Amino acid sequence: MSADQLRESAAAPPRWNPTTAWNNQLRQLSKQRQYREALTLYRHMLRSSFFPNTFTFPFLLKSCAFLSLPLAASQLHAHVIRTGSQPDPYTRSSLINTYAKCSLHHHARKVFDEMPNPTICYNAMISGYSFNSKPLHAVCLFRKMRREEEDGLDVDVNVNAVTLLSLVSGCSVATHLTIGVCLHGCCVRFGFVTDLAVANSLVTMYVKCGEVELARKVFDEMLVRDLITWNAMISGYAQNGHARCVLEVYSEMKLSGVSADAVTLLGVMSACANLGAQGIGREVEREIERRGFGCNPFLRNALVNMYARCGNLTRAREVFDRSGEKSVVSWTAIIGGYGIHGHGEVALELFDEMVESAVRPDKTVFVSVLSACSHAGLTDRGLEYFKEMERKYGLQPGPEHYSCVVDLLGRAGRLEEAVNLIKSMKVKPDGAVWGALLGACKIHKNAEIAELAFQHVVELEPTNIGYYVLLSNIYTDANNLEGVSRVRVMMRERKLRKDPGYSYVEYKGKMNLFYSGDLSHPQTKQIYRMLDELESLVKEVHPPNEKCQGRSEELLIGTGVHSEKLAIAFALLNTKSGTEITVMKNLRVCVDCHLFIKLVSKIVNRQFIVRDATRFHHFRDGICSCKDYW
DNA sequence: CTAGGGTTAG
Known part of the structure; x- marks a missing residue:
């Protein structure tokens, strides 16, 4: 035994192979999701001159993937190469996965193209493309995979459930819905729709594309459902604003004997907030306490939001004050709550308090702040905060901020200023911006600017009846009967009908x-x-x-x-x-x-x-x- | 390689 090896076994007293002992520790840390600790351990390992083997790298790479550390990933890649031997499929699939999770799918592809690939590497690369929302790249690779599967050459390639699951999860924006539907067809043809995980990913895919009806169809056709299935459907309804359906599915879930977890209750709570259903919300809160989810920060924020939206600011504040760590989201919920109910001053105080507590404001919290100002008539203070947004925090205002400020100026009767603000925008104004102006014209009975705003808004949102009704009412106020009938004709031509109130x-x-x-x-x-x-x-x-x-x-x-x-x-x-x-x-x-x-x-x-x-x-x-x- | 999560005016 060399002197080095002796010293090594003395430093870390493992049973036989020191590398195995280190790897076991890494496995433990990875299992417990202590990714930073895993990387720290690796640094110790390097200092104590050990020899990494094929089991070492996947754990470390997984940590980099989770923490999104591209530099550490490429360092590890260099270490893999330095070991000299050809990396095994597990290490390669981890490398591919890690690069992809760090948004470096080109690097991932380089690793992929180095040699023939078995199934797991294909899956890793496909899921990598999906992660970076490149479903077409993923589908191309899938085709290649199918060809190789049929050729049946030297490498073992088999399309499996994970392949389809990864493909499907890449279509999570509406623009990729068409591809998603095709992949749904693939799942049926290949006989994978009966696979629970694949079906779950289909439900999720449709939900994320905003196609709740299609999601529900898949959901209804499933013979077996697990917690993930129910949660996908519940949060899907919640995210798409179908709050009542959330409550329906939730009670169905309880009947089916699957017990809810924090994710379920989160969806239910958000539905209660949107429905103003404080009573149900309270029941869910009791459920949260009973199940011991009281400390879950997601749930606490949802709870604050629910009470705030339901008008119970006292209780919202209580829950907020009692949450330990407060993120921007927590602050946004409570600021928005005071804002909605006209307590602009309190909302601004809270915002300042947030900044003092070293929480960085984001774009979302500014929407709440600006709208709080406009609800409370705090025009000039709102404008100040709007300026600070870019100057002090480096946040580029988006159309959602401009629409708040237009509303702010508009309600105060400063219509010309509002028009000039819109003209000075660097981003393209959306329907909401012109809509806010139109709304202001209604308050201040300005038919002239209203026509300007309407021209833009119908172009951007031709089917939103609200704006037609608004303009028609403005004409009515101005005794412009000719205008009223013109709007009516437009609505009839476009076959727009007002929903009953x-x-x-x-x-x-x-x-x-x-x-x-x-x-x-x-x-x-x-x-x-x-x-x-x-x-x-x-x-x-x-x-x-x-x-x-x-x-x-x-x-x-x-x-x-x-x-x-x-x-x-x-x-x-x-x-x-x-x-x-x-x-x-x-x-x-x-x-x-x-x-x-x-x-x-x-x-x-x-x-x-x-x-x-x-x-x-x-x-x-x-x-x-x-x-x-x- | 592997499906579900909180905050956003008008």
């Missing part, structure tokens, strides 16, 4: 849904009696057709049986005094109702929160038959 209130875990003039609710009689009473009380304090002072009170009290009014009457009938009432509205809250709600709130001394759910999609998932919901 409806409102709903969550009560005892059920959605109570109302259309305007609705007579189908079981409590209809009491509701209308209550509404009559409210109307006469309101007329007492505020005689009809009398204009009021101030911006939001310019409006008259409408006499129609609006869905919001029915929802409020229902809530007053059924809930205890002192509790807040959250009413959800699919379209913008009817202007006639603003004052009505405000006055009723004063008269009965209850707080109402009417949430504008315009941007949520759940009104599209067929809330049509009210019977299912009460």
Whole structure:
């Protein structure tokens, strides 16, 4: 035994082969996902002159892949080459995978092209292309793989479930949907749709492309489902705004005997936030505590968001204050919460606090900050923050920020400034930017700028009826009847129809849904009696057709049986005094109702929160038959 | 080589 070897065995007292002992430690660390520690250990290993073998590198490469460390990866690659012997398939597939995960798919391909490849290397390269969203590259390689499989030459190549799974997961944006559909066909032809993991990846693929119906079809055809399947479907519905479907699938899941985990509850919580379903949200919170997920930062943020959106700022703040580590996402949730409900000052204070606590603001949090300013009428402070965004934090404002600032200026009546801001934009304004301007024109009755805004907005979003309605209303205010009929003709030509407006209130875990003039609710009689009473009380304090002072009170009290009014009457009938009432509205809250709600709130001394759910999609998932919901 | 996760105006 050489002196070196003796010294080595003394330094680390392993049983027989020192390399095996080191490798075992690496395996342990890798299993426990302690990737940084694995790399540190490797540094120790190098210092104590050991000889890495074929089992050493895959663990280390996996660590680099997870931590996305391209430099460390290429160093390791050099070490692999230095060992002299040809790398085995496992090491090569790890190299390919690591380069791909570091977004270096060209390097990965170089490794791939060095020699003939067995199945795992093909799979690694295919999944690498998918990871970098290059599904066409992946498909080309798949074709090559099939040819080699058929030739049956010296290397063992077999298309397997992992191959298809990797291919499918590469089509996770809508632009790649066509390829995804073809690959779905491949999965069927090759007999892999029955494979659980493959089917799961198909569900996920469709969900990410925004095709929830197709995802649901795959989901329904599956004979076996595991936790991943349910989660893919639940979070898929949640991400695409189909909040009610989330709750449906969740209860189906509970019936099927699969128990939920943190990911499931996250999807459910986000659905509750979008529905304003605080009661269900509370139940889920209890479930979270019971299952011991209370510390999960994802869930805590979702919880803060849910309470904030439902108007329960006290509870949102409690949960927020009690979370230990606060990320930008946590701050965004709480800032947005105060912003939505008009507490702009608090939102800005929180933002400053966030900066002080050394959390770097991102683009998203600025959207919340700017919109908080515009909700609270803090025009100039909003503009300051907008400037700071680029100057102080180096964040390029996107169209989503410009639309907030246009809204900010627009609400303050500074329409020309808003127009100039749009003209000065470096990025192309989207529909939302012009739409915000159009909305401002409605408030300040400026038909001229409205026409300019409308021209742009119909070009960008020709099917968004909201804008047609807005312009038509602006013309109505300006007594421009010719304009009104022109817009009507446009809408008819383009076959656009307005969705019926409806409102709903969550009560005892059920959605109570109302259309305007609705007579189908079981409590209809009491509701209308209550509404009559409210109307006469309101007329007492505020005689009809009398204009009021101030911006939001310019409006008259409408006499129609609006869905919001029915929802409020229902809530007053059924809930205890002192509790807040959250009413959800699919379209913008009817202007006639603003004052009505405000006055009723004063008269009965209850707080109402009417949430504008315009941007949520759940009104599209067929809330049509009210019977299912009460 | 291997499927699921929080925040975003109008």
